[in-house]
Amino acid sequence: MTADLTVTTTSTSYPVVVQAGALASLPTRLEALGLRGALWLVCDGAVETLYAAPVAERLRGAGFVVHTYSVPPGDASKSSARLSDLHTWMIADGVERRDAVLALGGGVVGDLAGFAAATILRGIAVVQMPTTLLSMVDAAVGGKTGINHALGKNLIGAFHQPRLVLADTDTLSSLPPHALREGWAEVIKHGVIRDAGLFVELERIAEARGWDNARPGGLWDAADAALTATLSGLIRRAVAVKVEVVSIDEFERGERITLNYGHTIGHAVEQLSHYGLLHGEAVAVGMHAEARIAQLMGMCDGDLVERQAALIHAYGLRTALPAYDVDAILALTMRDKKVQAKKIRWVLPAAIGTVQVRDDVPEELLRRALQA
Ligand SMILES: NC(=O)c1ccc[n+]([C@@H]2O[C@H](COP(=O)([O-])OP(=O)(O)OC[C@H]3O[C@@H](n4cnc5c(N)ncnc54)[C@H](O)[C@@H]3O)[C@@H](O)[C@H]2O)c1
Incomplete structure (x- = not known):
């Protein structure tokens, strides 16, 4: 078991977990953080059945109340219309200040759900659970959330640091x-x-792979467990760089x-x-x-x-x-x-x-x- 990384800023501090199988620890980690309110799980169509359904089931098994919302995959979901829908979904189902949003997916879901958490009831907790390499290494850590505007990308948003980042590198095996x-x-x-x-x-x-760049995932090979474990370690090290920079x-x-x-x-x-x-x-x-x-x-x-x-x-x-x-x-x-x-x-x-x-x-x- 690898040690958690920690973002420490002047305003907050939170753990960043990068590990194969990390999603299994979600219920106990939420308990440890005192997040016992209802959970608003946001995902996209690509991860809905693969990861969101089992995560919701595990959480319900541990006694949590879980609501799920799936957005269409792609950057078009980072829109004011979609944000408004998310707000309506939460308000209509009785969201409270002690609740938490769970953002499960790539950077699109992280940015959108993070901004919904930042804005609903003037801000509730968010847990980032990135499932793409880009969102693990970059988007999920550091608290930048937001949506696009007709005049440009990422123009509307807020800094809203997560209470926890949980990156399960096993989820990368299904990534295109x-x-x-x-x-x-x-x-x-x-x-x-x-x-x-x-x-x-x-x-x-x-070097060990003969500088062979023909593999579709750029050296990633889910069939080669040893290599995948090594690459998981490297991802954690790359995340550590982001953790250091946003802490400063x-x-x-x-x-x-x-x-x-x-x-x-x-x-x-x-x-x-x-x-x-x-x-x-x-x-x-x-x-x-x-x-x-x-x-x-x-x-x-x-x-x-x-x-x-x-x-x-x-x-x-x-x-x-x-x-x-x-x-x-x-x-x-x-x-x-x-x-x-x-x-x-x-x-x-x-x-x-x-x-x-x-x-x-x-x-x-x-x-x-x-x-x-
Ligand atoms: N907040 C930040 O600091 C920050 C930093 C960098 C990028 N971003 C934002 O992140 C977004 C890009 O993120 P992204 O590259 O993760 O794109 P994405 O969220 O669109 O995900 C890429 C694709 O992979 C699919 N997918 C996600 N996880 C999967 C999995 N485990 N298995 C199979 N399919 C999966 C998604 O459905 C999508 O089709 C952009 O909107 C960008 O602006 C934000």
């Missing part, structure tokens, strides 16, 4: 390979920004910007593809481009760029920038949320495990990095 693959981009990112040892471990596994900077005023490595170019490319590229695929491309910017700035050598590219490829992702107009990419980077006083704050690697924030990257250098 493309969803698993894109999650590796965030795992690699966490190695580059803060944990060189994690990066080296990822390299060691790739709960409200994204400083350190949390480092989590955006690869995202400035990544978001631009994602938008230019009209979301044809998955988020993690775009972040992989963005990390490669931003490492090249760092190299041209003289912050790191070519070896870092090559090691990172080799790892991205080994985990089933690409580094090549799609053939978009450089001006279009640059225009979109100026709309990045990290722009301050019309200057982009770039998160750039100085070494594996260390990044620096720079706002002095000349446009001509950016063009050279993107054209290359």
Whole structure:
């Protein structure tokens, strides 16, 4: 049994559990946290029968009152209409302040259900139970919740820290390979920004597998129990990076910007593809481009760029920038949320495990990095 991680901010503290089979411990963990009110379990259609039904049954067996709501899979569920439906469901069935929302699913469910919990009755408890690699490593930890607006993604929301994050890595075995693959981009990112040892471990596994990137899930192989256990350990280590960063900077005023490595170019490319590229695929491309910017700035050598590219490829992702107009990419980077006083704050690697924030990257250098 691995020890729990802990997020500790100025306002709160909560455990983050990353473990195979972790869902089985949910009833006892809720009891231990004093969460004995009704439970409002939100999931999406993909996890409803696979995980939500057994979880609800186990909770009822332990004496909890459980209400279940399933949303259609996909980002369109992060809408004000769906949020309003969730509010109606809870109010009509008598939600109380001592109750808790259980968000079981990927980042879509986590963001939507988390925001419903943040807003109903001025805020009730939420437990995040991520079932995608991306939501385990990123979305479920740190308390960012919200929905999309017609004018842009994630524009309406609130910080609402969960009381518990319970990531059961066994749930990844049913994840479609493309969803698993894109999650590796965030795992690699966490190695580059803060944990060189994690990066080296990822390299060691790739090396042991002959740098073979043909596996659909990007090295994940549910049939190989030993490998799956090793990769679960790596996921926990990648989650630890997010736990550390949000503990230092709960409200994204400083350190949390480092989590955006690869995202400035990544978001631009994602938008230019009209979301044809998955988020993690775009972040992989963005990390490669931003490492090249760092190299041209003289912050790191070519070896870092090559090691990172080799790892991205080994985990089933690409580094090549799609053939978009450089001006279009640059225009979109100026709309990045990290722009301050019309200057982009770039998160750039100085070494594996260390990044620096720079706002002095000349446009001509950016063009050279993107054209290359
Ligand atoms: N709050 C944050 O800090 C934060 C950070 C990053 C991303 N996000 C948000 O997260 C969302 C993306 O999250 P995501 O990548 O998890 O996408 P997602 O929630 O859409 O899940 C991806 C797909 O996998 C399915 N699925 C989920 N778990 C499964 C499982 N175990 N087995 C089989 N299928 C499963 C889902 O139904 C969906 O079709 C975006 O809306 C993004 O804005 C939030």
